[in-house]
Amino acid sequence: MSRRRQLRRTLSRLLLLAPVTTLGAGCDYTGCDGKNTHQETFVIADLRSSDGGTPPAGASCEELCATVGGSAPCSLVRSDGGVTADQVKCEVSYLCEGRRPEGLCSDGAVAGQVPMLGALFAKMAHLEAASVPAFERLAEELAAHGAPHRLVRAARRAAREEVRHARAMQSLAARHGAPMPEVSVAPFTARSLEALALENAVEGCVRETFGALLAGWQARRAGDVAVREALATIAPDELRHAELSWAIHAWALDRLAPEARARVEEAQREAWLALERESAESRLPEHVAREAGLPAPDVALQLVRELARSLAAGGTARA
Template sequence: MLRRTLARLLLAAPALPLLGCNMYTSSCGPAGEGTGEPSKVNQTFRIADLQLADGGTPEPGASCEQLCVLAAPQDNPPGPCSLQSGDGGTPETVTCTVTFLCEGRRPEGLLSDGSVDGRVSALGALFASMAHLEAASVPAFERLARELEAHGAPARLVRAARRAAADEVRHAQAMGTLAERHGAPVPTVEVEPFQPRALERLALENAVEGCVRETFGALLAGWQARCAGDSEVRQSLARIAPDELRHAELSWEIDAWALSRLDEAARRRIQEARREALRTLQREVEESVEQEEFVRLAGLPSREQARKLVQGLAEWVITAEA
């Protein structure tokens, strides 16, 4: 059912890199109790290129905070910023803290946020964040395999989790290659030492990071594989997308197995956590920022397209829970 649903949602993706493909942003920062902080990077904008909502230009003397609201409106309030002046002493560029987000399974206790130090291109920062999240998924799946085995899960689920960890190693390498191609180093993954968890806590994390985040990540990978204007991006995601679909299916299989072993109160808590994760995803879509580079090269969906993808996923989740 999941495979058919995702295939139906992806029918809206253009088969070639058209302007219908755009940028979507979502969270790929540290994970705590089912929440994360986005990755951030400094990006510099020419003040002359910034426009007000009415098409006008910023007033002379505008602060860097005011300019960053125009340049990167997803930050409210904007993060740290600075102005750079030209030879005449008049500010010509503004450097803003820009948020880049992506989707996937974040391990509990993830300390690193995927941010890149120094000035790098927007695409470099995006691919570095994606590589960081793929690399963080490796210990997430390794831990999941150990915990499933400890809780007496079927051997096929344990094997699938170990296979997913190996998949994520390849995904991290592929995204790291793209990041380095755009001049961005891949941040080191830092995770707190894992502690044994009760089955409900494992199931709660799986509901948020697997059933919601990773399932939507499979949708994004499939979309990019069709829409990316950069052939290397398109080819990389075409190899990654089938793996991510298997990981999403694994998340739902683990969910069904875990729920069968938990009491009704625990099942309700997990269901509510999953629905809250969907609501968070919907809010992130509304706060997303669009940039032309992502339109042509990264192949991510527009805000409106992402809104429809999340809505389609939410409707399927509600049906699956019934």
């Protein structure tokens, strides 16, 4: 079976799980400071414990944040200037995927207090926008290393598509009160074929492939119809980008020395494990995840593991 057919079959099978109730997950980032969190304020009276009751009087901010999937650092807030705290500020984390360029130094965070859903879409817009220079550079490097013209053309097409994706996510962010974050990428320098292959194995074969699955999931599960419509358009493009990543992977590995090939394959295995950890640790309040259509952490972890297992099993598949 070809890699393309295997990838499409795997994603189609995993998307059948989409009716599972969604509870968490969001947008990952690894840049100059490694942050992938957002501070959100919650009204204490609206919080509910796991049994459906209200948190006990005198609960700490850590206990209150746990009811919404948040964590420390946290703080209690007196919004009306009274003596009793009526709000709690918690830190929540995101998980969303896509191809990140080497040298990405912006984290997609928005300044000031914005709704969490807006902050989530702003991070997604930032990641889509960062994918534009990533694919532009990839096209240039593929051409420089003598890759087939079809791969170069596909990378250039992907860059154009990411412009459209960024605009769609920017529109969703603005709809929920968040501005478009600035994208900052350090100047590119020439790289070896091994360096190209290593980045592609991690950012393309792992993170972009999972990103394609997430896009399809959101297109089916988002409570916000605007999100479903936007992701329904984006998901097919992201699937093609994942297919491109695996085609580049096969082409590059055939041209690397055995030692370099082993390093690339090991980096890819480590990337799957890192994605497992991020999926399991990601948390978002239920209403945010529901509107965005993102899977619960345990479901996201299941998806990552099954995706990795299925694609590893087809390691000898043709591109």
